[in-house]
Amino acid sequence: MIRIAGLGLVALVLAACSGQSETVGAALPVGVAEAAGTATTPGVPAATVAFLPAGGEQLSPKDPIVVKASGGTLQAVAVTNPQTGNGVKGDLSPDKTTWTSKDRLRYGSTYQVVATAVNQAGAASEQRAEVHTLKPSGVATPALFQPASSDVGVGLIIGLKFDHDITDKATAEKSFKVTSSPDQGGSWYWVSKREAHFRPKDYWKAGSTVKLETTTFGMPIGGEVYGGQDVSATYKVHDSWIAKADGTTHQIKAFHNGQLVKTAPTSMGKTADTPPRGPTPTFNGTHTVLGKEEHKIMDSCTYGVCEGDPGYYSAPENWNVRISNDGEYLHENLKTVGVQGSANVSNGCLNMNTENAKWFFDNFNVGDVVEVTNSGGPQLTINNGHGDWAISWTAWQAGSALHG
Known part of the structure; x- marks a missing residue:
């Protein structure tokens, strides 16, 4: 009016x-x-x-x-x-x-x-x-899936989370812009009605600069909902750090810019139905580092086994590198040193001795890659950390509202 x-x-x-x-x-x-x-x-x-x-x-x-x-x-x-x-x-x-x-x-x-x-x-x-100015029935404001950073690994997954359902995903996706130098292309994948992730076909190239921008503000994106305040972020990709952990050989190998620089024995999650808790295999597939903590209390109550329950534990652990949202870490565990390199007995983490755990803690950072094979566990899912890389490129492209 x-x-x-x-x-x-x-x-x-x-x-x-x-x-x-x-x-x-x-x-x-x-x-x-x-x-x-x-x-x-x-x-x-x-x-x-x-x-x-x-x-x-x-x-x-x-x-x-x-x-x-x-x-x-x-x-x-x-x-x-x-x-x-x-x-x-x-x-x-x-x-x-x-x-x-x-x-x-x-x-x-x-x-x-x-x-x-x-x-x-x-x-x-x-x-x-x-x-x-118009007053929409709802305003869908985006937030960054991964905060801007000048120090991330080649497994970086970027994306957006909205606070409202997006019913016109194609229109919204057109307002998302990702540029990389050098240019590596890539595609969006809608994880849900509110969340979309972006990645290239293969890992980002070491030394890349990646920029994410939105122009969704003021745009109708379905159901009389309009886009909220725009966001942008720039990411600087450091050297390539990729670890390959094999549940059959019980070894974890680290590659820096493609060169093998470290081999360490490890013990992954147990696959046997051992009382009082059943199998706890490590998830198969490509993980990325989500964060690090020098010292942490590992408490089984975080997954429902609390004090007084059979199998409950609460123990301090050192040099913790988190690789999933489900409590998987690379970390020191002195109780399993005797079987590291020969058996998988952990509750899902990759156990190492003090020297090796600290080495990985010192060298691996957010966005660096940990590929797990032959663990006997299920595939890491997209909502459990950065399981995005487990999705085939064809399936990933099909998850775009513009290319699917």
């Missing part, structure tokens, strides 16, 4: 996201303008003012408020949100005929606009209006 009140010969056109135009104010008769007290000069028309771009009754907050003068120049433009008391900044064109707001507008807000134009004879005329 727009309300206008004018002094002088003016026209008002309001913009909205629909792209349609509607004239909502007409030129006032000269007699009315004069009665209102506007100075005129015989034979010199008053300057007119219009608000653009043209549209319906409500303005998308991603579009600017534009004020244009005809038959003269703009002397002053003031745009204020009376609900917040904040003014809106804008830029005046070199010829002083166009003013364009540069601050981001708000959803469901009313902006008071006052524009004063001066005609060729120096006579001023003023136009006042209220501009209303």
Whole structure:
């Protein structure tokens, strides 16, 4: 809805996201303008003012408020949100005929606009209006799946999590932009109605710079829901660090930029049905490092075996490198040193002695890769850390709303 009140010969056109135009104010008769007290000069028309771009009754907050003068120049433009008391900044064109707001507008807000134009004879005329931005039924605001970082591994998975369901995934996905240097391509994969991940076909190249940006703000993305505040992040990929852990050989090997630099015996999760708790095999598949803790209390109550239950434990562990959300770590475990390299007896973690555990702790960081094979366990899933790499490239592309 727009309300206008004018002094002088003016026209008002309001913009909205629909792209349609509607004239909502007409030129006032000269007699009315004069009665209102506007100075005129015989034979010199008053300057007119219009608000653009043209549209319906409500303005998308991603579009600017534009004020244009005809038959003269703009002397002053003031745009204020009376609900917040904040003014809106804008830029005046070199010829002083166009003013364009540069601050981001708000959803469901009313902006008071006052524009004063001066005609060729120096006579001023003023136009006042209220501009209303659209009020959607919901605003879906994205958050980064992986925070921006200048130090991540080649297994980096980036993505977005929204706080509302996205029913028009294709439209939303078009507003996501990922660039990498060197260029490696990639594709989006919708994990759920609210979450989408991005990765290339193969691991990122060491030394890459990856940038994620959204332009979803102000965009309808289905069900009368519009995009919320945009986000962006830049990631710097460090050297390639990839560990390969084999449940048959009970060895874990570390490769730095493709070169083998470390081999260590390990004990993975047990596959035998050993009382009081059954099999606890390590998940197969590509894991990435999610975080590290020098010292941590490993408590079985985190997976439902609490104090007083058979098999309960609460033990301090050192040099912990987390590789899944399900409690899997590379870490020191002195109780299993005797079988490290020969048997899998852990509760799912990759046990090592002190020296080897600390070496992995010192060298492996967030985004570095740990590939687990022959563990006897199920495949690591996409919602259990970064199981994204286990999905074939064909299936991954099919998970895109644009390419599936």
